[in-house]
Amino acid sequence: MNVLDYMQTLGNQARVASRAIARASTQDKNAALVAIAAAISEQRDTLKAANALDMARGQENGLDAALLDRLELTDGRIDGMLEGLQQVATLADPVGEITDLKYRPSGIQVGKMRVPLGVIGIIYESRPNVTIEAASLCLKSGNAAILRGGSEAIESNQALAACIRTGLAAAGLPAETVQVVETTDREAVGALITMPEFVDVIVPRGGKSLIERISRDAKVAVIKHLDGICHVYIDEFADKTKAINIAINSKTHRYGTCNTMETLLVHTSRAADILPELAEAYTNIGVELRGCERTRELLVDINEATAEDWDTEYLAPILAIRIVDTLDDAIEHINRHGSHHTDSIISENYTLSRRFINEVDSSSVMINASTRFADGFEYGLGAEIGISTDKIHARGPVGLEGLTSQKYVVLGNGEIRQ
Amino acid sequence: MNVLDYMQTLGNQARVASRAIARASTQDKNAALVAIAAAISEQRDTLKAANALDMARGQENGLDAALLDRLELTDGRIDGMLEGLQQVATLADPVGEITDLKYRPSGIQVGKMRVPLGVIGIIYESRPNVTIEAASLCLKSGNAAILRGGSEAIESNQALAACIRTGLAAAGLPAETVQVVETTDREAVGALITMPEFVDVIVPRGGKSLIERISRDAKVAVIKHLDGICHVYIDEFADKTKAINIAINSKTHRYGTCNTMETLLVHTSRAADILPELAEAYTNIGVELRGCERTRELLVDINEATAEDWDTEYLAPILAIRIVDTLDDAIEHINRHGSHHTDSIISENYTLSRRFINEVDSSSVMINASTRFADGFEYGLGAEIGISTDKIHARGPVGLEGLTSQKYVVLGNGEIRQ
Structure with missing residues (x-):
């Protein structure tokens, strides 16, 4: 079967399964989540063996250390999956909630x-734990899912797919509720995002160029998250502590996350009081500072921030600093240079x-508050499939509710009509 | 200036204006709505003269009676616009509402x-009253709008655009908050739907083929409403009256509306009791009936419903009737043949x-309840820009809230983060 036919088959199966999962009871969906966890627990050795194949091929192909780290299924990560499945099982079922009657x-x-969206296509990097995360959120929210993970994780993902099928079957739900694409052919992605008859929404997770390409080519709605250029603005009336x-927390708590601050804005009246102390703290932690002209009058040792810096998501221990004259200037800078993600x-x-x-x-x-709080768990969504900058x-962290829609109910x- | 440059200019102006209107006070937005009404009231003769030009050209070009009727700006329709503007002014402002803190x-x-979407592009038929309806809803919900009405209404729409500008200026809001496209060049539509940098969402109103084309080609989100194939299902346990x-009401209250019933489903146990009486009533009103085989055993005079009938939005005094054996059969028929609009x-x-x-x-x-209730006013939205079958x-009637989004607010x- 060619890739297009294969994807159409998956799509058609997903559409059929979506009707069954949409009306599945909360009890059955939770039973499936728990049964998937049980299957993963039982198959722990099989999963690790499958992952070892991926890891070996990845090393052969010269994947870098960061990619290999994300690809690895350690015992800790498997425990994390089990915990995640249990957590999603305990979350309130969003489906069927009736409000404002x-x-x-x-x-x-x-x-x-509140009703499921239907069929959700998820395209993600070579991180096997995302397979379980995405499957559990789609399942709990009553959606069918087609998952396309990175090709480097194909063995791990297929082994996980078997566990998912086992769990679905144990709960009497259709095996096609969650389907993991079995081919690493890149055409599969192109097909997945252009089947509006079978797929209702696409959630891409990964690099900016991948997401831009998918947004450009998709024929269905895309819940997307591009970059996170987040700001902290220290206002004239800021409490110094x-x-x-x-x-410090917004920049240094973690460098590689989308809710990390990339540019610090400081009101001119507070710069002399706060910036030298802050700069010392950053430098001690190993953060490279790049400043506007006025910042560099205060912090003479730091590099110049060029126009490009204001538009850059470093994902690294680098921070751009700009001194502004007014709140309006700060808001203008954020709305122009930020990525509409998180600003404090x-x-x-x-x-x-x-x-x-x-x-x-x-x-x-x-x-x-620290920009690092922009996160589904911190916001109380219980879980998150991504952060939408649409x-x-x-908009913002997307949890179970973000994977649903609302229809009108009329009781007469x-x-x-007169 | 070529059409593409012209549309880019409108887009850029709309983007700038969208920032101002997004933070405009409720008071200023309401003042603009009232001032637009005052301008329309003052310019009543000018509007009717402009409309007379459109009507004369339409007659010359042989527009059919229905199109000419929709195009005409009668005193009654102008009064309707004034009333609509006042009503939108009295609606609660959705922008800035904070919930669930x-x-x-x-x-x-x-x-x-709750926050505005940004810039909304609206593409609609040659109905000048839609210009005011769309402008008022976008304005109240804090969005900038680019309106592209049917070319037959160009004179009327330009005259109305002048009234809108007058009203916006009177309230101190940017004139570019609502822009009416001045060219009838069809390329303008193509440009409008492919400027994601300037336009956040497109609302197409009109025929199915137009909407399908726009959905296919758009590079931004589309709030669309295709057809309305609505059903009434008379269940085994229906109250006969x-x-x-x-x-009767769902079919005959109005024939041309999207929430009119097109197919009647009847449980087999009630067909003999209810269908003959119903058929007589329909026939007296002049509704043509088309039935499935079993229906035609009861109503021997009626035409056969072919496979095509189940998938047809008649928008006319025609009704397809099918007898079903179970609720499951009824649901299956509706989900397969309906248009996900309204079913009772x-x-x-x-x-x-x-x-x-x-x-x-x-x-x-x-x-x-009658399917005819599926309507923004009947649902209490106060107004509606369309009915979404997405x-x-x-989903469903889209009012002010449907033209907004929600962002997260964190008070610390x-x-x-620990």
């Missing part, structure tokens, strides 16, 4: 019911901080 | 804030009607 003057009662703690103001001023959260056009806006449908007693 | 174990307080009233079950049975609203995959599902972002007190 209100009577209208005509006598009908109108509300909204909060400012320093949050600026440090201020004790009510009106200025209120303006900041109203006017900064990002998926998460914060007052006196405005349509889902024989009413007709 | 909850404390998390880390100490941060997380909630959601409700069944007959709703079946007539039943006194709790479990069956509950299954119907859970399992029918449509934007509106109803129990014992699952992503907005210096919290950092």
